[in-house]
Amino acid sequence: MPRVFLSFRKADSRWMRDRVHRELSDRLGADEIFKSGRSIPPGADFAEILRRQAAECELMCVLIGPGWLDARGEDGVRLLDRDHDWVRLEIATALRAGNRVVPVLLGDATMLPDASALPAEIAELGRLQFLRVPETHLPAGLADLCDAVAALLSGAGPAAGSGPGAAQPPDAAPAAGPAPSVTMTAHVTGGGSSYMAARDQTIRPA
Known part of the structure; x- marks a missing residue:
């Protein structure tokens, strides 16, 4: 099962989309990347495969070019507004x-679409942190993308607020240190000498 699903608009930034697919395939392995035009075999039920892969992928990369948001059909209706x-x-x-x-x-x-410009069921997309592949620095951008995707798949990096340098939450109790050692005197009935004890106590000889 491919771990990365590439979602894209066919008419949008095709050459950059193909570069992204090639770089991710080279870095992670072609079998780890789902791209509909290449990953669905002839004669297969593409609708069932797309739904299953989208539901089961570990990571979906939504490739957004300049024509992604406002792409329209022949009737002038924005494609995203179609159920x-x-x-x-x-x-x-x-x-x-x-x-x-x-x-x-x-x-x-290319700008991240505002949540208000998206259908309600995918409005969350407009609030998610994005990655960018700049055309003017394409090799470096592709390398950074591959690094980021690989890190997300491996779970690399500490969770937010963790690690040795992380601040403690305001209501967190300070870590308990070793209890200070205290010298106490035990009083031995019938004579005897003092010694180290956990608490004041009287010891009676048998």
Whole structure:
């Protein structure tokens, strides 16, 4: 089962999309990347496969180029506003499944869509931290993307607020240190000498 699902709009930034797919495949292995045009065999039920892969992927990268948000059909209706739009269905499926979804902005000027500009079922996408692959620094951007995706898949890096340098929450009790040693005197009935004891006590000889 591929771990990374690439969601994209076919007419949007195709050459950059193909570069992203090639770099991720080289870094992680082609079998780890799901891309509909390459990963669905001829004669297969593409609708069932897309839904299953979107629901079960570990990470969905939503590739967003400059034409992604406002792409329209021949009738002038924005594709994202159609209930049966596959890009919308893929993202909604992954979000409902609780999978990690990362917007990947293709190009230097592409902006993350505002949540208010998205259908309600995928509005969360507009609030997620994004990655960018800039066209003007493409090799470095692709390398950074691959590093970030690999780290997300491996769970590398401490969780927020953890690690030796992390501050303690305001109401956290300070860590208990070793109890100070205290010298106490035991009083021995019938004579005897004092010694170290855990508490004042009287010892009676048998």
